[in-house]
Amino acid sequence: MENTASAMASMEKLDHSNQAFPVSEFIDEYDASSGGIYPSHWHREMELQIILAGSARYTVNGETYVVKEGNALYIAPNAIHQSNSLEPGTVGYNLVILPVLFTRILKNIHCEQYSLPLTMLQPSAFLITADSKTGFSILETMRRMYYTENSNHAYELFLLQNLLGIWRSLLALFPKPASNAADSPKLLKENRMRNMLEYIHENFFQPVTISQIAASANISRSECFRCFSDMSHITPMEYLNQYRMFEATRQLTTTNKPITDICYAVGFNSTSYFSKEFKKIYQMTPREYRESKKI
Template structure:
């Protein structure tokens, strides 16, 4: 998937940009920009890509991204309501040169360092800050800035978060490599439930199988088939939680031809069996 460079252009009178987004679905291509970004998903679910990391997202997904970190949210499947989010973006110097070194703002330093890998905050954190996000969009400029700083302070103090992509992930690719990744990611999104071969993929990106394998492993810090199995197990988890279909049906639905192999891959990525994964969710939901 090619990460497109999307420059952000806030109004000249504003030090940052905050907007309420409503769409039929989230389908913005994998992209990056020089601003920090703080996103709160209000509705929709699908897959979120950040650097070389991906996972499901749903309502109350709260993520902080550092500058030039490729990302996108992709809605998957039918949705009962429009996709909605509040997105806040600001430049590194939005409060002036070296503002982060002022004593008053030292608490943000560690948070901003973590944002280079992408930070997802747990749902209770998102719920606590949700009303503040919603109100921020319509505040007067000075109150809006104060509200943003208050949100960043809350996030700086929080210990309930996970970093996303690998610390050594570096996005420095030329145009051709960008196009290759874009092609591969889009292909997996559309065809993960079918048989996928290196021959087919390597021909699509005009590489030999060996060259493609080296390329993907180097850029994503994981072999292609590790990525593919990770993606398929992620899709299997969705079906386990959202349907009561037999595990064997789900196995074949997400592209596996062998149930024992699916079982091993599921335990590898989730540290439990598919049945236990579903049971744990149902127990949690009923409580």
């Protein structure tokens, strides 16, 4: 399988190997038998994912999209999104692109109007299917990109040519952007959610309360619950637990730390409770999970 990389690399802060050409490719190998959940996060890049096998559910800024095999999803820069596999063996091919790649080129040729969806962040997501010729063309292009070896001659030019073609096609499919005032209720809620997620990501390893999460966005506890319900369809504490478990799986597969140490490192103060909650999500104990990931 070409262009493989850890799915963890698609979380929040991406390290593009070539800053002058800020495009990265990843393979997301979902594993439904062990959860297959990627908690809510965001990043400054736009993202395109085509599902090569299986199917996945995405929640983007509170809207749900089911992406079936052969279909793809566009996610705007800074959109808060999460995903989970819907069946065993789900695999996706991801492209993450800093908007400056397009905006720089379009500015140089005085075509800035074609970068409006990136600067207005609308739409926040768009499902790409083969129902139209344009959608079919995008999907075929993404499949061709997946199967092309990145060692090929002038590979960056190959990527750029195809990405510009995809963007042109997406512009034809995108709905007309609505008003996007900086103080709109939706944008305000998204900004609050980003602040709260950032607080959790930076403090998950220690005791965290609803009041602390709410305070990070300068809102009440009740508004905190509303934000999480609208944007992620779970409670703040459910998200905290989900993120702790996600971090636990990372440490179980990338370190040799004792399971007890991992339990405390991700914010739990009881190994028995940690194991119980872990098994509830992943259908196996932490030890069994670690063993299942060994090659």
